[in-house]
Amino acid sequence: GQQVMQIPQYQHVQEGEDFTTYCNSSTTLSNIQWYKQRPGGHPVFLIQLVKSGEVKKQKRLTFQFGEAKKNSSLHITATQTTDVGTYFCAGRWSGGSNYKLTFGKGTLLTVNP
Amino acid sequence: DGGITQSPKYLFRKEGQNVTLSCEQNLNHDAMYWYRQDPGQGLRLIYYSQIVNDFQKGDIAEGYSVSREKKESFPLTVTSAQKNPTAFYLCASSLKGLVNNEQFFGPGTRLTVL
Numbered sequence: 245g246q247q248v249m250q251i252p253q254y255q256h257v258q259e260g261e262d263f264t265t266y267c268n269s270s271t272t273l274s275n276i277q278w279y280k281q282r283p284g285g286h287p288v289f290l291i292q293l294v295k296s297g298e299v300k301k302q303k304r305l306t307f308q309f310g311e312a313k314k315n316s317s318l319h320i321t322a323t324q325t326t327d328v329g330t331y332f333c334a335g336r337w338s339g340g341s342n343y344k345l346t347f348g349k350g351t352l353l354t355v356n357p
Numbered sequence: 358d359g360g361i362t363q364s365p366k367y368l369f370r371k372e373g374q375n376v377t378l379s380c381e382q383n384l385n386h387d388a389m390y391w392y393r394q395d396p397g398q399g400l401r402l403i404y405y406s407q408i409v410n411d412f413q414k415g416d417i418a419e420g421y422s423v424s425r426e427k428k429e430s431f432p433l434t435v436t437s438a439q440k441n442p443t444a445f446y447l448c449a450s451s452l453k454g455l456v457n458n459e460q461f462f463g464p465g466t467r468l469t470v471l
Contacts, residue, residue: 245416253397277459286447287400289459332399343388343407343451344415345460349399 246271248335250348258356263320265351267333274336276316277345278307282329290318323355360384361463363448368468370442378433378466380448389431390449390460393417400447406431407453435468442470 249268257263267276275294279287291300293309293316300307306319320327330352334345361382370376382389388407392400402415406425420439425431431450435442445467449460 250399279460286462286465287449287460288462292459334400343390343405343453343458344402344413346402346416347392347400349397 246335246337246346248276248333248346248348250333250351252351253349254352254354256354256356257323259325260322263323263327263353264317265331265333265353266315266317267335267348268315269335269337270314271337272313273316274313274338276309276336277334278316278318279332279334279347280329281332281350285329287332320353323353325355325357328353328355361448361450361461363446363463363466365466366464368466370468370470372470373437375434375436376442376468378435378446378448378468380431380433380463381429382431382448382450382461382463383429384450384461385428386450386461387428387453388451388458389425390451391415391421391423391431391433392447392449394445394447394465403433403446442468444468 277292278290281287291307297311298309304321308317330350332347332350334347364379390405391403401417403421404423406412422434447465448463451458451460
C-alpha cells in the first residue's frame, strides 16, 4: 500500500535550537495533514496543506508542501520545552478515500531546557 | 462539552478473550476511525466508517471487528484471533468532505493482554 516515510525518527535539541521533520511519498499526494501528540496524550490536528508549494505558518511553526506534492516539512524555530512530543504527518492520495489518512511513523522531539 | 470519549483508559484481559473498546462522539461527525499505536510504528488504521451501518477495513483489520449502528458510536472488538493485541487504541472522528476534515481523537484505551 501507499506509505508516507517520515524522518528523523527521533530528534533531541537544546531549547532555542531549530527543529525540522520531513515526510516523503513516492506518489503524488492529494493533501497532507500534520498532528502533534504530547507524551501520554492523543494526536491533535495542527494543519492541512493542499496546494502545490503551499507554505503556512503558525507562530514558530512553518509547514511546507512540495511543488510536486510528494513531500512536506514542519520546521519549528527556537524550540521551547512546550514543543516536546511526537509530530506526525498524514497523507491522502488522489483516487483514494476522502476519509482514509495514512500516517507516517512520527518524529519524537525532546527539548533540553 | 463536545468531544470524543473512549472507555476505559486502561484495560486488562486474559489471552483468548474477546474485548470491546468503546468510542462515543457528540461532534455530529459522519466519519469515525480506529487506529492502533505501537511504539515507533505511528498510527495504523484498523477500520473506518463513513456513515451509519457501513464500514471499511483499514490496513490491519485482521483479528478486529466493528459495528456502526448509531452515528455517535463506533465500538471496536479485539477478538482472540488478533495475535498481538497489546497496544494503545485510538478512536477518531471527522466531518465529510475535502476541507475541514481534520480528525479529532479520543484519549485512547491502553489494552494489555496477559
